[in-house]
Amino acid sequence: MEGNLYHVLGAKQFSRSELDELFEASRKMEEVVRYGGSRDHQGRIMTTLFFEASTRTRLSFESAMSRLGGSVIGTENAAQFSSAIKGETLEDTIRIVSGYSDVVVMRHTDIGAAKRAAAVASVPVINAGDGAGEHPTQALLDAYTIQKEVGKLDGVRIAMVGDLAYGRTVHSLSYMLANYKDVVIYYISPDNVQIPKSVKRYMDEKGVRYVETADLDAVAGEIDVLYQTRIQKERFPSLEEYEKASGKYIVDERLMSLMRKEAIVMHPLPRAGEIAEAVDRDPRAAYFRQAQNGLYIRMALVDKCLKSIGF
Amino acid sequence: MEGNLYHVLGAKQFSRSELDELFEASRKMEEVVRYGGSRDHQGRIMTTLFFEASTRTRLSFESAMSRLGGSVIGTENAAQFSSAIKGETLEDTIRIVSGYSDVVVMRHTDIGAAKRAAAVASVPVINAGDGAGEHPTQALLDAYTIQKEVGKLDGVRIAMVGDLAYGRTVHSLSYMLANYKDVVIYYISPDNVQIPKSVKRYMDEKGVRYVETADLDAVAGEIDVLYQTRIQKERFPSLEEYEKASGKYIVDERLMSLMRKEAIVMHPLPRAGEIAEAVDRDPRAAYFRQAQNGLYIRMALVDKCLKSIGF
Amino acid sequence: MEGNLYHVLGAKQFSRSELDELFEASRKMEEVVRYGGSRDHQGRIMTTLFFEASTRTRLSFESAMSRLGGSVIGTENAAQFSSAIKGETLEDTIRIVSGYSDVVVMRHTDIGAAKRAAAVASVPVINAGDGAGEHPTQALLDAYTIQKEVGKLDGVRIAMVGDLAYGRTVHSLSYMLANYKDVVIYYISPDNVQIPKSVKRYMDEKGVRYVETADLDAVAGEIDVLYQTRIQKERFPSLEEYEKASGKYIVDERLMSLMRKEAIVMHPLPRAGEIAEAVDRDPRAAYFRQAQNGLYIRMALVDKCLKSIGF
Numbered sequence: 001m002e003g004n005l006y007h008v009l010g011a012k013q014f015s016r017s018e019l020d021e022l023f024e025a026s027r028k029m030e031e032v033v034r035y036g037g038s039r040d041h042q043g044r045i046m047t048t049l050f051f052e053a054s055t056r057t058r059l060s061f062e063s064a065m066s067r068l069g070g071s072v073i074g075t076e077n078a079a080q081f082s083s084a085i086k087g088e089t090l091e092d093t094i095r096i097v098s099g100y101s102d103v104v105v106m107r108h109t110d111i112g113a114a115k116r117a118a119a120v121a122s123v124p125v126i127n128a129g130d131g132a133g134e135h136p137t138q139a140l141l142d143a144y145t146i147q148k149e150v151g152k153l154d155g156v157r158i159a160m161v162g163d164l165a166y167g168r169t170v171h172s173l174s175y176m177l178a179n180y181k182d183v184v185i186y187y188i189s190p191d192n193v194q195i196p197k198s199v200k201r202y203m204d205e206k207g208v209r210y211v212e213t214a215d216l217d218a219v220a221g222e223i224d225v226l227y228q229t230r231i232q233k234e235r236f237p238s239l240e241e242y243e244k245a246s247g248k249y250i251v252d253e254r255l256m257s258l259m260r261k262e263a264i265v266m267h268p269l270p271r272a273g274e275i276a277e278a279v280d281r282d283p284r285a286a287y288f289r290q291a292q293n294g295l296y297i298r299m300a301l302v303d304k305c306l307k308s309i310g311f
Numbered sequence: 312m313e314g315n316l317y318h319v320l321g322a323k324q325f326s327r328s329e330l331d332e333l334f335e336a337s338r339k340m341e342e343v344v345r346y347g348g349s350r351d352h353q354g355r356i357m358t359t360l361f362f363e364a365s366t367r368t369r370l371s372f373e374s375a376m377s378r379l380g381g382s383v384i385g386t387e388n389a390a391q392f393s394s395a396i397k398g399e400t401l402e403d404t405i406r407i408v409s410g411y412s413d414v415v416v417m418r419h420t421d422i423g424a425a426k427r428a429a430a431v432a433s434v435p436v437i438n439a440g441d442g443a444g445e446h447p448t449q450a451l452l453d454a455y456t457i458q459k460e461v462g463k464l465d466g467v468r469i470a471m472v473g474d475l476a477y478g479r480t481v482h483s484l485s486y487m488l489a490n491y492k493d494v495v496i497y498y499i500s501p502d503n504v505q506i507p508k509s510v511k512r513y514m515d516e517k518g519v520r521y522v523e524t525a526d527l528d529a530v531a532g533e534i535d536v537l538y539q540t541r542i543q544k545e546r547f548p549s550l551e552e553y554e555k556a557s558g559k560y561i562v563d564e565r566l567m568s569l570m571r572k573e574a575i576v577m578h579p580l581p582r583a584g585e586i587a588e589a590v591d592r593d594p595r596a597a598y599f600r601q602a603q604n605g606l607y608i609r610m611a612l613v614d615k616c617l618k619s620i621g622f
Numbered sequence: 623m624e625g626n627l628y629h630v631l632g633a634k635q636f637s638r639s640e641l642d643e644l645f646e647a648s649r650k651m652e653e654v655v656r657y658g659g660s661r662d663h664q665g666r667i668m669t670t671l672f673f674e675a676s677t678r679t680r681l682s683f684e685s686a687m688s689r690l691g692g693s694v695i696g697t698e699n700a701a702q703f704s705s706a707i708k709g710e711t712l713e714d715t716i717r718i719v720s721g722y723s724d725v726v727v728m729r730h731t732d733i734g735a736a737k738r739a740a741a742v743a744s745v746p747v748i749n750a751g752d753g754a755g756e757h758p759t760q761a762l763l764d765a766y767t768i769q770k771e772v773g774k775l776d777g778v779r780i781a782m783v784g785d786l787a788y789g790r791t792v793h794s795l796s797y798m799l800a801n802y803k804d805v806v807i808y809y810i811s812p813d814n815v816q817i818p819k820s821v822k823r824y825m826d827e828k829g830v831r832y833v834e835t836a837d838l839d840a841v842a843g844e845i846d847v848l849y850q851t852r853i854q855k856e857r858f859p860s861l862e863e864y865e866k867a868s869g870k871y872i873v874d875e876r877l878m879s880l881m882r883k884e885a886i887v888m889h890p891l892p893r894a895g896e897i898a899e900a901v902d903r904d905p906r907a908a909y910f911r912q913a914q915n916g917l918y919i920r921m922a923l924v925d926k927c928l929k930s931i932g933f
Contacts, residue, residue, distance in 0.1 A: 063722035100374035411685035
C-alpha cells in the first residue's frame with residue numbers, strides 16, 4: 001500500500017549488510033533494557049494478531065514494544081475473524097485492524113499469510129510465523145546469538161540436529177547463514193526427517209558447504225554450535241521407532257564431554273526431553289540466553305518498522 | 312451511582328446538538344491521531360469487558376484509549392464471571408471491576424445489560440453492543456461517516472439494504488437519523504426480513520419519510536448512501552431461497568454504474584460476499600473509511616466519559 | 623536466582639512489622655489513586671501468567687500496575703505452555719518469560735507452583751493463587767480491610783462462616799491473624815466442612831483463641847467481623863442437605879439486626895446467595911470496599927517487588 005513501509009516477512013529478505021546493522025541495533029537495545037527501557041515510541045501502538053496461539057512469541061513482541069515505550073492491543077483468538085460465522089477474508093481484517101495501530105505482528109496458520117497482509121496493510125507487518133512457511137524473527141535471533149556467543153558468523157561450523165524435514169527454524173537459519181563465508185553445516189537427523197532438497201538446492205546455489213549424516217558423536221568435537229530441535233512422535237510409524245530415533249540425539253553430559261569447551265548448545269524451545277536438565281548448569285548451554293536475545297532482536301525490528309512510517 | 316457520569320447506552324440518548332458537538336470532537340481526534348496521539352489521559356485506565364467476542368470493536372476501543380495516552384486492562388472471556396460455577400450477577404461484577412478503572416466498555420449478550428451496569432458502576436459505562444439491543448457507537452460512526460462523506464445529514468437520501476429485521480445497526484442508525492430534517496430512507500429487503508413495525512412507528516412519530524421496497528435497482532440512482540448489510544442464511548427456510556434473496560442485493564460494478572457519482576457505499580463489516588471485491592477500487596466505496604471513523608468517534612466518546620469523572 | 627528479589631509466596635512469610643509497613647504503604651496508595659496514579663514505575667513491565675482463569679484477580683493486578691505507571695503483558699491461557707503438545711516444564715516457562723518483564727504475577731492449579739517459579743525466576747514472583755495452596759494477596763487485603771474498618775487487628779473478634787474445610791481464604795487469613803494479640807476467631811460451619819486440624823494446630827501453637835460452633839446467631843452480637851464465604855453444593859451428599867446447611871448461614875436483614883452497629887460483613891466474593899442483596903444498603907456491608915482494598919494492597923506489593931530489583 002504505502003511505498004516505504006518496512007515489513008519483516010521472510011529470512012531471505014535480509015542482506016548481509018542489513019544483518020550487520022540489525023545486530024548492531026540489537027546490541028544497543030540490550031543497553032536500552034539494562035537502563036530501564038526507552039520512551040522513543042511513546043504513543044505508538046502495536047497490534048498482535050495471533051490466528052494460532054504462541055504465547056511465548058507474543059509476549060516477546062509485547063515486551064519489546066513496551067520496552068520501547070509503546071502500547072499494545074491485540075488478541076489471542078484472531079481465528080474468530082475468519083470463522084465460519086464471520087467469514088471475513090484476511091485482507092479485510094488487516095485493512096481494518098491496521099487502521100488502529102502503527103505496526104501489526106501476525107501469526108497465522110497459512111503459508112504466505114504475512115505477505116498477503118503486508119500487501120494491503122497501511123502500516124508495517126511483522127511475520128511471527130506463517131504455518132509451515134517462515135518465522136524470520138526466530139532465524140534472526142538465532143544468527144544474532146551465534147554472532148554474540150561464538151564471536152563470528154563467517155567460518156562458523158554448526159550442527160543442526162533433530163527433525164530437519166518439518167522444523168522451519170532450521171530452514172530459515174540455513175537461508176540466513178548463506179549470507180556468510182566459509183560456513184559449514186552438519187545436518188544430523190533420523191532417515192525419515194532429513195533436510196529437504198529445496199534447502200540443499202539453495203545451499204548449493206549459494207556455495208555453502210554442508211554434510212548430511214546420522215552420527216552426532218562423530219562431529220561433536222568439530223563444531224562451534226550444536227543447534228538441537230525437537231523430534232515429534234507423530235512423524236514416526238511407531239512409538240518404538242520414534243524412541244530409537246530420538247534417543248540417539250539427546251544432549252546430555254556425556255555428549256557435552258565430547259564437545260569443544262568454546263562450543264555452545266542452542267535450541268528454539270520449548271524442549272521436551274531432547275536436552276537433559278543437567279546440561280542447564282553447563283556454561284555452554286546457551287538456549288535461555290538465546291530466548292532472551294529474541295527480545296533485543298524484536299526491539300530492533302519494531303524500532304525500524306516504526307521509523308519507516310514517520311509522523 | 313454518581314450523578315454526573317457520562318454513559319453511552321443507546322442511540323436515542325443523543326440530541327442533535329450533542330451529535331454536532333461529538334462530530335466536531337471526532338474531527339479534532341483525526342488530527343490528534345495524525346500528529347501522533349495525545350497524552351491527555353495518561354494514567355487513566357479503560358476496562359474492556361466482553362461477555363461475547365467482538366475483537367474488531369474491542370481493538371477499536373483499545374486503540375482509542377491508547378491514542379489518548381491511557382492504559383487498557385480487560386478480558387475477552389467475561390462470560391466466565393456469570394458462569395454456572397461462579398454464578399455472579401452482572402451488578403456485582405460491575406461494582407468490583409469499575410473500582411479498577413476509569414471507564415468500562417462492555418459487550419454483552421442481553422438486551423439492557425449496559426443500562427444495568429451503568430446503574431451500579433462508579434465510573435462511566437460505554438455500551439459496545441448488548442445482544443439484540445443497541446450498538447450506539449456503530450450508529451454514531453455511521454452518522455459521522457455520512458456527515459463527512461456526503462457533507463450533510465439534513466436531506467440525506469439513504470437506502471438500507473439486506474436483513475432489516477435482525478440487523479440492529481440499521482435500527483440504531485434510523486433512530487439517529489430521526490434527529491435530522493428532510494431525511495428519506497429506503498428500506499430494501501427480502502420479504503421475510505423487513506424493517507420491524509417498531510422502527511417504522513418511531514419514524515412516523517418523528518415525521519421521517521421512508522419507503523419500503525424490494526427493488527434496489529429502481530432507487531440506486533436516487534440515493535446519496537447505499538448502506539449494505541449482511542443477510543444470514545439461517546433466516547431463510549432453504550438454501551435456495553436464501554441464495555435467491557441475497558443474490559438480488561449484491562453490490563457489484565453493475566450496480567455501481569446505476570449510482571450517482573457523488574453517492575457512497577457503506578457497510579458495518581464484516582462482509583461476506585454482499586459487496587464484490589472489485590468495488591473496493593471505486594472511490595465511492597466508503598466502508599473501510601467508515602471503519603476507520605469508528606476510532607475517531609470512540610476517542611471522542613472516551614474523552615467525554617473521562618472528563619465527566621474529574622480528578 | 624537473584625539474592626535480594628522480593629517474592630510474595632504465602633501468608634506465613636509476613637511478620638507483624640512487615641504487615642504494619644505494608645498497610646501503611648497501602649494507605650498511601652489510596653491517595654496515589656485519588657490523585658490520578660503515579661508515574662513511578664513507567665517503563666516497567668508486569669507479566670500476568672494465569673494457568674487458570676481468575677479474571678477479577680488478574681484485572682486487580684493489572685490495574686495496580688497501570689496505576690503505578692507501568693505496562694502489562696500476559697495471557698489468560700498460560701495452561702497451553704504445559705499442554706500435551708508443548709510439554710514444557712513450569713521452570714522453563716518461567717526462565718524465559720521472566721526475561722521479558724520486571725515482575726511476574728502467577729496463578730496456577732498446583733500447590734507450590736509459585737515457590738517453584740520463584741526458585742528459577744530472574745525477577746520477583748507474586749503468587750495470585752496456587753490451587754488448594756495459598757492466595758496471600760487475598761489474606762493481605764482481608765487483614766488490611768479489618769485494620770481500616772474496625773480500626774485494629776489486636777483484640778479483634780471475627781466469625782469465619784461457611785465452608786471452612788476447602789476455603790483457602792479463611793486458612794490464610796487465620797495464619798495472618800496469628801501475628802496479632804488477643805484475637806478471637808469463631809469458626810462457624812456445617813459439620814462436614816469444619817476448619818481443618820492443621821489450621822487449629824497452627825492457631826494452638828501461636829496461642830490464638832478460637833471457638834468452633836455451628837450456631838451463628840449465638841455469636842452475632844459478640845463479633846467485630848462476620849467473614850462470610852460460599853458453601854459449594856458439591857461438598858454435600860444431597861441437594862437437600864446442602865440447602866439445609868447453607869440456608870442456616872445466610873446473611874440477611876434479620877441477622878444484621880443481631881449484630882453490633884460497629885461490626886462489619888466481609889466476603890472474598892463472588893457471592894452466590896449467601897449474602898442477601900438487601901444487605902448491600904447497610905453501611906456495615908464492607909465486601910465491596912474490601913474488594914477495592916485489593917487494588918491498594920497489590921499496588922503496595924508490586925511497588926515493593928519492583929524496588930527490590932533496582933536499576
